[in-house]
Amino acid sequence: MTNIKLSEQERDNLIKELSIKAKDSNYINPELYTKYEVKRGLRDISGKGVLAGLTEVGEVHAYILDENELVPVPGRLSYRGIDIKEITEGFLKEGRYGFEETAYLLLCGTLPNKSVLEQFKELLSDAQSSKAEFARKTVLHIPSKDIMNVLGRGVLSLYSADQNADDISIENVLRQSIELIACVPLIAVYGYQAYVHQYLNKSLVLHSPQPELSIAENILHMLRPDSKYSKLEATLLDLSLVIHAEHGGGNNSTFTTHVVTSTGTDTYSAIAAAIGSLKGPRHGGANIKVRHMFKDIKENIKDWNDDEAIKNYLTKLLNKEAFDRSGLIYGVGHAVYSVSDPRAEILKSYAEELANEKHVEEEFNLYKKIEKLAPEVIEQHRKIYKGVCANVDFYSGFIYEMLDIPEELYTPIFAISRVAGWCAHRLEELTNAGKIVRPAFKSVAPKREYIPMENR
Template sequence: MKKEYLIYKLSEDLKEATRIENELFKKFDVKRGLRNEDGTGVLVGLTKIGNVVGYERIPGGGLKPIPGKLFYRGYDLEDLAHAILKEKRFGFEEVAYLLLSGRLPDREELASFRELINDNMPLEQKTKMNIIELEGNNIMNILARSVLEMYRFDPNADDTSRDNLMRQSIDLISKFPTIIAYAFNMLRHATHGRSLHIRHPQENLSLAENFLYMLKKDYTELDARTLDLLLVLQAEHGGGNNSTFTVRVTSSTGTDTYSAIAAGIGSLKGPLHGGANIQVTDMFHHLQENIRDWTNVDEIDTYFTRMLNKEVYNKTGLIYGIGHAVYTISDPRAILLKELARDLAREKGKEREFAFLELLEERAIEVFGRVKNNGKTVSSNVDFYSGFVYEMIGLPQEIFTPLFAMARIVGWCAHRNEELNFEGKRIIRPAYKNVLEEVAYIPIKKR
């Protein structure tokens, strides 16, 4: 039997072997995707790190949509972000300190923490060479392999004591920007023949500034402050998002930090999780080309209606960047990002594009409600503006999802540390109901 035919035959067998009737999920009260019937997540754990709020439960059943809120260690993200913006300073390191420790640092602690981050940014020489040798067009894969490579150079890689977990957390947060910047410059050199630049991180720069310096050297202060805000907004999003839950599940086995974080990177890489901002960016470019009058509400509404009816664009029936698993009336991250996006558009001469995107946001929500008519309240999410912001800063699509990882590594480490340090910890092991009847064994000569 030819190998190609055998693979085809096995694939056809798989088609039948994976068929499970939808009614069986209701019959056995199985929560598909760990989701309840009302779309909310199944409660599987407790945490003191992040809280995502998008609705209130009504006594007697049902959900009431409310403006979205996101809390980091009990602090309202809007309060944290507005303080950072008002004082025109960089806040990612402060938020990282808060998420890792559970409290806000004072000036001396924050200064020492920033210095610690900078001290740990440089990579081992062998890791640098490994990135250079890892030719490929997906930086998320290079990031995952580089994280696993870090295991080799850690003399206490398998130590899950509290002190060691914190040391590893700081090392990972520090090195993600360097790995991503080096990986992109290598990708650009290998695929586009551009000169290969390896710039070393600089002292007295914030993490956001250092990343832009290592990636492309030239940037404005507003570029760096906007990137810093994006990192703050995406640093944590509760224990139930897929990549963080992946890190917690993996960590519950007692495995090493690098294996757990590599698993989180693999989860975030999926297009249903970390790749959403790329899809929004592609959709925005498509609408720029296909909407003749960027101010015409009727033309925009008609096109969105056709998109929802699977007639145009990629015919999925989706408007990317609209809707969220938890947020209903609003996503606080989108509101905060929009504030700086407007300023950045003014600096970059992209005010017309920003006005178009803002109108698209308004009309998409309106058309979605009218066409779907399902009583569901939706809003734009943070991805609606993040891709546009990345492009204005001059960042390529290849690093959109890695940038998400660069922020979320803080939340991943905080949740891993919590998973391994609370009393009564247990390996996470949910159950699956088998719905196949037993069959008698058939000897090979009778098959």
């Protein structure tokens, strides 16, 4: 090791200098991706994905093939072959919460009857009760400003409490999956309470989960100091958990689950990797961007009924003249859906009811207006290869705000839900014992000779 001592300023200057070299040495000419027919993002220019696997867990359907042409159609999402709209309509019509039966469907492949569902709920409740104290201690020991990092660390810490952590038999992984579905909500909510206490200097309020409550109800019960919530609030949070639980094998975090699982590693490592993927603002954090964008819209447009004023603002967004100057209208557009996102449609129908209950009808109408106008503006100012529509992130952040869920928990709630889908895909990957996932990368670096130190 060198004996040279750098001052803080010298260290900062050196890092800046090295970062310039790192950036220059890692740049790849974008034309080479076209030359070698590399599908960046594993999608071609039409939006069609590169086929990398097979699954029976979930299906995302957004187009049909007509004479070798991709024709966009209204989006459909199915879990184990059952349309998501039928699933949600089924339990809502009966006045039930649906996340638990959805988790069972994803893990086991069939809808449970009444007695089986009650037994499954008992498994979840037992897991919550037995792990609650461990989750509290784990989270309170090292609080963090970012709850997604709390989730990743919390899931990894569960490894140490598992006597069979490395057993990847289907029976053991199913047991671990059930425990994770039950415990991740605890880690998320307790992580938030620890953050509020440590960083915002507020009182630490911790409620234990109640065995008679659904997962959605327990989240609201544990999150709110008075534990009070309305039936509509719990219903809408439960609905959000259901529609976020699964989205096919190709989304980034689920694909990460398949990739990591294919190495033969343990369940906690695989799910922690998926959580790290979901944390990214291009994936799970998009609804936060939507909320921030709408805050800016409300501050800059006086008349929310003025279509021209709204169009002008949306144009400024596209031209990088407004909000974060990214050139994006957040919540509009999707890698797969182009005509409609079924998840957004489901949330929208119930968001209006909650908006009425919370007396924010005007803001909901602004959402509807922008949902209608944004695709028109995008079509006028962008060269697009398929249509664009509002995606699930467009309404989910608005719903979470109406539910008084803090922004720090927006993405963690996504993770709470998606654990069910990740675990289902992990079980599928292990059952079929496929090869380790290892796609090809072509090196485009020029050949160079090693230069001795004295000649550099």
